[in-house]
Amino acid sequence: MPTAKSSKDSPSFTYLIEKKRDGGEFTDEEIRSIVDAILDEEMPEFQQAAWVMTTFFQGMSAQEIAYFAEEMMLSGEVIEMMDVSRPKIEKYSTGGVGDKTTLVLGPLSAAAGVAMPLMNGDDEEFLSSNSEKLKAIPKVKTAMGLEEFSAQVRKLGCAFADLHEEISPVESILYELRKKIGA
Template sequence: MMRKKIVSTRKFIKPSFTFLIEKKRDGGEFTQEEIRYIVDSLMDGVLPQYQLSAMAMAIYFQGMSAQETAALAEELMLSGEVIDLSKITKPKIDKYSTGGVGDITSLVLAPLAAASGVAMPMMNGVDEEFVISNLDKLSAIPGFNPELELKDFVQQIKKTGCAMVKQHKEIAPVDEILYQMRKNTGTIPSLPLITGSVLSRKLAQGAEGLVVDVKWGNGSFIRDVEKARQLA
């Protein structure tokens, strides 16, 4: 299931983490190689948390270009397993929601889409700020298993047209490190970090398309309608 990571043959001189923090602090743009270096350093455990926190805060205030965000999504995706659903001929569409009060869209959408001939490979986080997660709701059903191995996840999609399981530890593992740090540093609302995170996971799960359900207001971490439109 793992795709071979393509590494540039050009010589890359590793910058210091301080240089990268200052570059983004001053409004600079990371190269693909620099983003790959950041992700690899997180995977290898050599990027200190205090410098990662400073880098995330710099991104929060300075943002990232579309090219930077795409590179971040790609490198996070390639930090783990990438599921191959090419043998499933149906359109493979996933759905992402920003969450919030009354977020039950996935529970209705997944079976409807499967019945309409769309395959939905869905992995869900269990960290919900406002309400219990969809997986918590589904776990109330006797016999429901939210933790499938990747091969069983693929098999269920082939059989039923959809699967809704807990986020697998081998899918974009570096994104999980980054997400936990964002929770602790107040950088969850960063639009490029949200986008890179979501796309890395959804692409690694085998999705070809994505429906985005953006909540905004007092019941969501996105309080401003303009930011909600930017994310959408």
């Protein structure tokens, strides 16, 4: 197991990469330090790429995934939906050839009394995102502020919007990096 530590009390980036490469499990503090270092641009892109690849090949435990998802969420603005009285769900696509469910599931969920706020990023090379599909329909608006987005969810039960830079910026950074390195 790697032993190199940085001069501060936090582990070095090399240590964290080696730890995951060797099958180790990150602590909550290590995950927080990785997310913070990516967000604050303290971890060079080449080490981010190495960390992403080792994590891609070694995987993460359920605890690591849960904590990493929470840290990514907390890396930016968090939309509060406490005043939405309906139960709330989220649908996340894991990839594949085209998303065939989101555009149907959002309105169906709203009709069933369940709120489903949806934000969507850019397209994937040969696929169009749901936002791009909706933009092809005259008078459909996907570019909206966070307040307008929240108001639409409260009123209608669902909203489709373009992803905001303020929401989970670390996820966006890692998404772009994954596209560059094939992870």
